[in-house]
Amino acid sequence: MKKVVIGAAALVTLAAGPAFAQQSVKIGFVSTFSGPTAVIGNDMRNSFELALDHLGRKMGGLPVEVIYEDDQQKPEVGVQKSQKLVESDKVNFVVGYIWSNVLLASLKPVIDSQTFLISANAGPHQIAGSQCSPFFFSTSWQNDQTPQAMGHYMNQKNVRTLYLLGPNYAAGKDMLGGVTSTYKGTVVGEDLTKWPDQLDFSAELSKVRRARPQAVFVFYPGAAGVQFLTQYAQSGLKGQIPLYTAFTVDAITLPLQKELALGVPGAQQWVNDLPNDANKKFVGDFRAKHKTYPSFYGAQSYDAANLVNSAVVAVKGDLSKKDAMRAEMRKANYASVRGPYKYGNNHFPIQNFYLQDVVKDADGNLTLKTVATIVENNQDRFSRECPMNW
């Protein structure tokens, strides 16, 4: 009997079609939840869940349902999981994506189904430029922006010769391209290493030593950043050649990098000590719940939840009004933990980038601190190639 009732209810729902009010907001969250970089995915999930708690687990009066999917840091798995989310789970939003190569593979099935995709980390230049989409938004940055800020900073520090190191995948190429676009000195050497399985950098460090640059710029996210700093110190280069980084020292890697990260500057659009109310609430509650500092990956995921919420609230839970939701998200009308920002025509944030340094907090734990603002209201350099205008 029960089955019949449910069956009948399902028929009614089907017949009512899009006019029938939505039962819940369904969000698919794709990140890495297994393998060495699962800690990043966990941090993103914890922050996303915290944002939902802060929202009372409701958006625009509708309960929120989140389906977490593990991309295993592999593009081919990411695209399968994304397809499953839009085709069989019929989610309203797909959020997440740490890795640029995974995002590039997963983008098409999601936006082709006219589902909004919110990248909470990866920002490959293709999506900022020619492949920009009305269904894509970023709560992070375009890959080139952070290293570009580092390039400016190295100009300020009068670095005349530089060696570049990074992993050989979409984001690694963007990062090294970004730093060379603003850096005014001479690049004396450049190596892209096998990703993600090359963890021993002895050959590259030997080359750095022979090239004798004034500074080294690296991009090694996640555990690779720990390995790189360890080997840099063991090779004796630390102390001889200063290191400048992007996405290599963060709240997740610091407990493993420890003192090795002291004095290693990085750039970021968000740091845990940014003095706005939304950020204080986020960092305070996160630390109370998880006993660790949130990472920038987490901050971007927290923002992604709030960006989605702003869109759902604006249409009062009528998720069929996609144009209205897009118009609302373009305003970035929510309390971002990085402070207010605007969206560029390609749906990437126009935002400040800060210089961050490693310090000890009151309890003796290592954490990151904002030192200075390197660039203000920075827009990525690929927005001009994006045909979208609004």
Add this chain to the structure above:
Amino acid sequence: MLLVLEQCLNGLQFGLLLFLLAAGLTLVFGIMDLVNLAHGSLYMVGAYFAATFTAWTGSFIVGALLALGATLIVGMAVEVIAMRRLYGRDHLDHVLGTFGLILFFNELVRIIWGPAGMSLQLPGWLNAWIEILPDLEYPTYRIAIIVTALVVALFLYLMVMRTRLGMLIRAGASNREMTGALGININLLYTIVFGLGAALAALAGLMQAPIQTVQIGMGENILILAFVVIIIGGIGSIRGAFIAAILVGLIDTLGRAFLPDLMRLFMSSRGASQVAPALSSMLIYLLMAIVLVVRPAGLFPVSNK
């Protein structure tokens, strides 16, 4: 020239590390005829033990020795509990069974140590570098790895060629039934060999740990290289594993180091730095393919099978 020498040292160090892993693998494969995909898990377990014991005792050396002993026991336990069920079955069952063990160990480590991974700090005297030639500084720890691995290789050689246990191992490798018929406890011999392989894997894992982080799944990528090594060297041959490991280490490192510069001679700098890593990572597989064509049983085949 100094750069070439330095890169050769890097390659030698990497190769010797591979040898430690491959030696255990080739022993187990050659003598027990068991494909052990979970060998990388023992490498990981060794690294986790070393990080934990070093934190407890405050000494890297003591921690490392305790970790070797502990992984030896874990290895023997795995042999008695799980591996015995697999002898006499075909290789597909071995692959399935030991793949299950990989998942089991990864999850067990996650439960015991958490998902975040650990770092293993070196004592100050190892965490330095020395000048081996004028203008050629090299990390002390990497030299320590080279020396340790060479000593272990010598020890293995002497053990297999000159001791009674080694004689039994060789006898077990050439004719299992006959060895058993002569009154040798084959079960015990297998347990010892498997434990020895586990300890060698642990040694590789714990020596790699201070260079890289200790993390879940750390043994899986390097295990593929270890399989390449034993295929090139000839399955069951320790000498083959030694030569092949050094070959693979050198080719991998020198390829990574010099291919980009070589490619820059005839293409753009950015293009070269993108193509070269892909090409250099193919080199060792090319070597394996060539060896398989020319000498299908490996460079130093064990003659008796």
